[in-house]
Amino acid sequence: MSTTTTPAATVPVCPRCRSNTTEVRSVSPVAGVWTVFGCDTCFYTWRSTEGEQNTNPDKYPEVFRLEPQNLPKLQVAPSIPPLRQTKP
Numbered sequence: 589m590s591t592t593t594t595p596a597a598t599v600p601v602c603p604r605c606r607s608n609t610t611e612v613r614s615v616s617p618v619a620g621v622w623t624v625f626g627c628d629t630c631f632y633t634w635r636s637t638e639g640e641q642n643t644n645p646d647k648y649p650e651v652f653r654l655e656p657q658n659l660p661k662l663q664v665a666p667s668i669p670p671l672r673q674t675k676p
């Protein structure tokens with residue numbers, strides 16, 4: 589029986605928050621073309637074939653980087669209000 593397990597060492601650190609709580613979310617239907625990774629700390633998700641500014645922690649735009657310890661302090665997005673009952 590052959591298995592195609594991926595060693596954990598190939599899972600990259602998160603480009604946005606640099607945590608190592610990342611995992612493979614999906615792989616291409618044709619094996620080896622692309623892999624989608626996701627971060628369980630900041631929920632950033634990226635595809636292996638994206639440019640380095642989306643996949644490489646050192647090239648990821650500084651202004652969009654997140655510090656895991658600051659995540660609880662981020663503003664909560666307001667919820668969507670109830671829909672109007674009447675049409676305008």
Ligand SMILES: [Zn+2]
Pocket residue numbers: 602603604605606607627628629630631632
């Ligand atoms: Zn992250």
